[in-house]
Amino acid sequence: EPEVTQTPSHQVTQMGQEVILRCVPISNHLYFYWYRQILGQKVEFLVSFYNNEISEKSEIFDDQFSVERPDGSNFTLKIRSTKLEDSAMYFCASSVSSLTGELFFGEGSRLTVL
Amino acid sequence: AQKITQTQPGMFVQEKEAVTLDCTYDTSDPSYGLFWYKQPSSGEMIFLIYQGSYDQQNATEGRYSLNFQKARKSANLVISASQLGDSAMYFCAMREGNTGNQFYFGTGTSLTVIP
Numbered sequence A: 001e002p003e004v005t006q007t008p009s010h011q012v013t014q015m016g017q018e019v020i021l022r023c024v025p026i027s028n029h030l031y032f033y034w035y036r037q038i039l040g041q042k043v044e045f046l047v048s049f050y051n052n053e054i055s056e057k058s059e060i061f062d063d064q065f066s067v068e069r070p071d072g073s074n075f076t077l078k079i080r081s082t083k084l085e086d087s088a089m090y091f092c093a094s095s096v097s098s099l100t101g102e103l104f105f106g107e108g109s110r111l112t113v114l
Numbered sequence B: 001a002q003k004i005t006q007t008q009p010g011m012f013v014q015e016k017e018a019v020t021l022d023c024t025y026d027t028s029d030p031s032y033g034l035f036w037y038k039q040p041s042s043g044e045m046i047f048l049i050y051q052g053s054y055d056q057q058n059a060t061e062g063r064y065s066l067n068f069q070k071a072r073k074s075a076n077l078v079i080s081a082s083q084l085g086d087s088a089m090y091f092c093a094m095r096e097g098n099t100g101n102q103f104y105f106g107t108g109t110s111l112t113v114i115p
Helices: none
Strands: A005-006 A010-013 A019-024 A031-037 A043-050 A055-056 A065-068 A075-079 A088-095 A108-114 B010-014 B017-023 B030-037 B046-052 B064-069 B074-079 B088-096 B103-105 B107-113
Touching: A005 A088, A010 A019, A010 B046, A010 B064, A019 A031, A043 A065, A043 A075, A043 B103, A075 A088, B010 B017, B017 B107, B030 B064, B030 B074, B046 B064, B046 B074, B074 B088
Parallel strands: A010 A108, B010 B107
Antiparallel strands: A005 A019, A019 A075, A031 A043, A031 A088, A043 A055, A065 A075, A088 A108, B017 B074, B030 B046, B030 B088, B064 B074, B088 B103, B088 B107
């Protein structure tokens, strides 16, 4: 069964460092997303991406964050200068359609900022 | 206002019994989708069931069913014949039809199945 894959599964970084989280969405999906979940809290929307551009982003997704799809298969989330409060589980997700159907989530990348 | 409200932070159920996890939602969009996801301790998000706002019948998927009451704006998840492996966090989520991009998640309900 096709699945969304994410790397790394866990990354520890120093505050102020740049981090790139990688995702390979399901191949025939057109819509891609990043969500994050701070430990013990709800899942929060960061950004959605369609047709090689951001279609929607939340207040959390400030200038420190960026996404790109460099090669048609990978979908990356970059945090330029990490802060302690960026520590969270980051989920990549993809879907076939923006109007129907579920999001397929990856297993998450746990980011710990020290 | 919260888009998705889950009022039960934690629930317990005896193995083999049924349990209902509550979810209410808030939207003015006539077209929307409601979803339930399971998050076991390993952390991944597993899709369980979907209900569209125009669906006439309640969705069912195996032991999962969604009790959709449109007038009350509720979308409760019913798990029948609970199993130990059902112990997990359960999130209700909504996608609004016109924008569609953003899923709104509730705060989750932690379900513990007791042997």
